[in-house]
Amino acid sequence: xxxxxxxxxxxxxxxxxxxxxxxxxxxxxxxxxxxxxxxxxxxxxxxxxxxxxxxxxxxxxxxxxxxxxxxxxxxxxxxxxxxxxxxxxxxxxxxxxxxxxxxxxxxxxxxxxxxxxxxxxxxxxxxxxxxxxxxxxxxxxxxxxxxxxxxxxxxxxxxxxxxxxxxxxxxxxxxxxxxxxxxxxxxxxxxxxxxxxxxxxxxxxxxxxxxxxxxxxxxxxxxxxxxxxxxxxxxxxxxxxxxxxxxxxxxxxxxxxxxxxxxxxxxxxxxxxxxxxxxxxxxxxxxxxxxxxxxxxxxxxxxxxxxxxxxxxxxxxxxxxxxxxxxxxxxxxxxxxxxxxxxxxxxxxxxxxxxxxxx
Numbered sequence: 001x002x003x004x005x006x007x008x009x010x011x012x013x014x015x016x017x018x019x020x021x022x023x024x025x026x027x028x029x030x031x032x033x034x035x036x037x038x039x040x041x042x043x044x045x046x047x048x049x050x051x052x053x054x055x056x057x058x059x060x061x062x063x064x065x066x067x068x069x070x071x072x073x074x075x076x077x078x079x080x081x082x083x084x085x086x087x088x089x090x091x092x093x094x095x096x097x098x099x100x101x102x103x104x105x106x107x108x109x110x111x112x113x114x115x116x117x118x119x120x121x122x123x124x125x126x127x128x129x130x131x132x133x134x135x136x137x138x139x140x141x142x143x144x145x146x147x148x149x150x151x152x153x154x155x156x157x158x159x160x161x162x163x164x165x166x167x168x169x170x171x172x173x174x175x176x177x178x179x180x181x182x183x184x185x186x187x188x189x190x191x192x193x194x195x196x197x198x199x200x201x202x203x204x205x206x207x208x209x210x211x212x213x214x215x216x217x218x219x220x221x222x223x224x225x226x227x228x229x230x231x232x233x234x235x236x237x238x239x240x241x242x243x244x245x246x247x248x249x250x251x252x253x254x255x256x257x258x259x260x261x262x263x264x265x266x267x268x269x270x271x272x273x274x275x276x277x278x279x280x281x282x283x284x285x286x287x288x289x290x291x292x293x294x295x296x297x298x299x300x301x302x303x304x305x306x307x308x309x310x311x312x313x314x315x316x317x318x319x320x321x322x323x324x325x326x327x328x329x330x331x332x333x334x335x336x337x338x339x340x341x342x343x344x345x346x347x348x349x350x351x352x353x354x355x356x357x358x359x
Contacts, residue, residue, distance in 0.1 A: 053065045259322060
């Protein structure tokens, strides 16, 4: 008889198979995501053996996986909300290797769990031959809160020329001038030039600002490590993540960030009003940037729009943090895209290692 369950939390599992979370998160973070209606996963285990995993999905839906004796997901039960505070099982699928076999679903209802009320899923353990007790005690074994979201670490070092040690050997960091960026609308946009429908923006005064590239040279490669728009000559006092209005850093796990998404291997600085002719991107942006010695390219302004400066993304496609360096009086002094070629030592120990680790 099962009278106790260990409870832990993590990101959604996707195709992961195993006895534990691929990306664990603290209980407090899971609670914040629950309150915000965001997805997360709850693992219910007994004596270090996984028995059930519940995933919280959008629109109040839940999916519960039941594990077999080999710690494999053997059954999947989908729940949808009905009425007020109730869930209805509407799909029950037996999972087999290479196939799925749906089975008949009894009209089973259970309470929609408030955060922490995971006993509501305990009766479903019987479908895998377990005998849950009438009262099941929950024991929280989730990870500690940790350091929280990604923090800007030694951004200035990215723009300090000199020798660097890399996993691929010695390299030299140099600075490159990518030109002057003209801002007319008071909003600086950071985006993949091929996907500018919802750029990440920063409020800045209209004007012309120099764009500097941090270039890592390793024969025969030239990689863009970071890019910066300098708005003021004053050194930054604090760094903050560039956020959209609907983004809350309190919902991020350890080492995670909201960043600029890249799908063309390219990032651009531009005025928020600038439009892009996708038919001309190959010839005017992507082809020039494919040259080994061409890390950036400028698209001149038109009679109605300011210019655009595009550059190669260091790791290629992925997502990268955008940092705002603010002065002591809160003004934006610079905007930096960090391609994370030089993560701090403690970050290398996080799940996923180095490189892009977005939300």
